[in-house]
Each structure stands twice: as C-alpha cells, then as structure tokens.
Amino acid sequence: MRNIANIKPSAILVSLIQSAKLSNTVSRIALRDANIQWRAHISKPSQLRDQQTMLDVAAQLRLIIRQVSQKQCGIKRMSWSTLVYLEADLRSAYAQNINLEPLLDIVAANSEHSEVA
Numbered sequence: 001m002r003n004i005a006n007i008k009p010s011a012i013l014v015s016l017i018q019s020a021k022l023s024n025t026v027s028r029i030a031l032r033d034a035n036i037q038w039r040a041h042i043s044k045p046s047q048l049r050d051q052q053t054m055l056d057v058a059a060q061l062r063l064i065i066r067q068v069s070q071k072q073c074g075i076k077r078m079s080w081s082t083l084v085y086l087e088a089d090l091r092s093a094y095a096q097n098i099n100l101e102p103l104l105d106i107v108a109a110n111s112e113h114s115e116v117a
Contacts, residue, residue: 004089005098009038009057012086016079024073027064034060046102054094061087 013035022028034057041053061083067073068080075083093100 002089004093004096005100007086007089007093007100009086009090009100010035010042012082013038016083016086019076020079020083021076022064022073023075024067027067027073027075030060030063042101042103044103046099049099051094051097051099054090054100058087058090058094061090 013031017031017035020031022031037053037060038057041049041057064073064075065084065087068075068083090100092098
C-alpha cells in the first residue's frame with residue numbers, strides 16, 4: 001500500500017504538464033489550472049489551507065481522465081497512470097484529512113518562541 005502522505009503533487013503536476021502531451025485544449029487548460037490551484041494552496045501556512053482545494057484539483061484531473069477515457073483527448077501512455085494515481089491520491093488525502101506538502105513554520109533562532117527551558 002502506498003503512503004499518500006509522502007506524495008508531492010506539485011512535482012507530479014509539473015511533470016505531467018511537461019510530459020503528458022495532452023491533445024485537447026480543454027484538458028491542457030484543466031491541467032494548468034490544477035497546477036495553479038495547487039501552488040496557491042501549498043504557498044499558504046498549513047493552518048490556513050482549505051482542504052477543499054484537494055477536491056478542486058482532483059476535479060480538474062477527473063475532467064482530463066474523463067476526456068481521455070472518452071477518446072476526446074490523447075495522452076502519452078506513461079503519463080496516464082500518473083494522472084489517475086494523483087487524482088485518487090488527492091481524494092484519499094482529503095478523505096483522511098492528510099495535509100500534503102505541509103509548509104513548515106520557521107521560527108527564528110533568536111525569537112521568544114525558540115527559547116529552550
């Protein structure tokens with residue numbers, strides 16, 4: 001079983017953009033929009049993130065999956081499984097309330113929060 005807490009959707013989305021070679025404009029836009037949404041999501045501190053974004057990104061990927069399945073869009077064979085797994089992993093992470101790619105809060109070494117007792 002895969003540990004979905006360790007996946008990096010930001011890297012996977014960039015890889016798909018570069019290698020999937022989607023033949024449909026709607027699918028290419030959906031992939032680009034998914035990447036933009038995800039980047040905005042992970043740029044926020046973990047406690048300020050809206051986990052609904054994972055479902056929104058998964059919905060964009062589902063659109064691509066549907067178009068490929070209905071032969072309205074072509075995709076490179078190697079990218080297909082990556083796309084399907086990412087969509088499923090995002091939905092699973094949402095269901096399990098897993099925060100993917102957490103933004104670590106950095107505390108300055110000389111701040112009052114970093115004092116050792």
